Amino acid sequence: MTTAIVLVVIGLIAGMLAGALGIGGGVIFVPALVVIVGLEQAVAQGTSLAVITPTAAIATYAHVRYSRVVWPAAVPVGAASVVGAVAGAQLALATNPLILKRLFAGLLVILATRLVITELRPDRKLTAPDGSER
Numbered sequence: 001m002t003t004a005i006v007l008v009v010i011g012l013i014a015g016m017l018a019g020a021l022g023i024g025g026g027v028i029f030v031p032a033l034v035v036i037v038g039l040e041q042a043v044a045q046g047t048s049l050a051v052i053t054p055t056a057a058i059a060t061y062a063h064v065r066y067s068r069v070v071w072p073a074a075v076p077v078g079a080a081s082v083v084g085a086v087a088g089a090q091l092a093l094a095t096n097p098l099i100l101k102r103l104f105a106g107l108l109v110i111l112a113t114r115l116v117i118t119e120l121r122p123d124r125k126l127t128a129p130d131g132s133e134r
Contacts, residue, residue: 003037006036006037007037010028010029010032010033010036010037011051013028013032014028014029014032014051014055015055018052018055018056018059019055019058019059019062022059022063025048025051025052025055025056026045026048026049026052027108027111029044029047029048029051029052030044030045030048030104031104031108033047033048034101040097041097041098041100041101041104042092042093042095042097042100045092045100045104049085
C-alpha cells in the first residue's frame with residue numbers, strides 16, 4: 001500500500017511540473033523511480049516513457065487551447081523524435097545499467113548548469129508569448 005501511495009505522489013508532482021514547466025515528467029519520474037521506489041535505471045526509464053504519454057497529451061491539449069504551440073516547429077521535431085526514440089531505446093537496452101544511470105545523471109547536471117548560467121546572464125532578455133520584450 002505504501003508503494004502505491006508513493007507512486008501516486010510521484011505522479012502528481014511530476015504531472016504538475018510537466019504541465020507547468022514543459023519538462024515531460026521524465027526528469028522527475030526516472031530519478032524518483034530509481035531512488036525512492038528502487039527500480040533499475042532501464043526499468044525506470046521504460047516506466048517513465050509509458051506514463052509520460054498521457055501526461056504530455058493532457059499538457060499539450062492545455063497549451064494548444066491557449067495557442068502556445070508552434071506547430072511548424074513541433075511537427076518536424078516530433079517526427080524526428082520518433083526515430084530517435086527507437087534508436088535511443090535500443091541503445092538503452094544494450095547499455096550497462098550503471099553507465100546508463102551515470103549518463104542520465106550527467107545529462108541532468110549539464111542541463112541544470114546551462115539553465116542557471118543562461119538565467120544569470122545580465123544581458124538576458126525575456127520575451128512574452130506575443131513577441132514583446134520584458
